[in-house]
Amino acid sequence: MLEKIEIVDRIEVLENGCVQVRTKTAIMEDGKQISGTFHRHVIAPSDNYAGENARVQAICAATHTAEVIAAYQAAIAAQGV
Numbered sequence: 001m002l003e004k005i006e007i008v009d010r011i012e013v014l015e016n017g018c019v020q021v022r023t024k025t026a027i028m029e030d031g032k033q034i035s036g037t038f039h040r041h042v043i044a045p046s047d048n049y050a051g052e053n054a055r056v057q058a059i060c061a062a063t064h065t066a067e068v069i070a071a072y073q074a075a076i077a078a079q080g081v
Contacts, residue, residue, distance in 0.1 A: 003028040008053045016075065017045040017068040021056055045072040 010022035020042050027035040043049050045068050049060040 001030060008056060011056055011059055013059065013063050017063060017072050019043045019049075019056065019060055019063060021052070045069040 005026045005028060007024050007026075008021055009024045010020075012020040014020065020040060023039045023041075025037050025039070026033045043052065043056070043060055045064045049057055049064075052060070
């Protein structure tokens with residue numbers, strides 16, 4: 001029997017407050033992984049993270065304080081982005 005499993009297997013907080021999320025997709029056959037891929041995405045302090053995994057939401061809520069968001073926005077503005 002084939003089964004596709006997607007799990008968030010790594011969450012990292014960067015110095016600037018961005019949260020990197022790695023999602024692993026595994027194709028399983030009879031309980032053994034026969035294929036796997038990874039996808040990464042970044043959640044900036046000013047991004048909406050409501051659609052993320054519950055663990056990711058909890059880390060973003062703890063990390064993305066008003067001070068972190070303000071510092072991130074100021075750094076982006078200073079870069080002219």
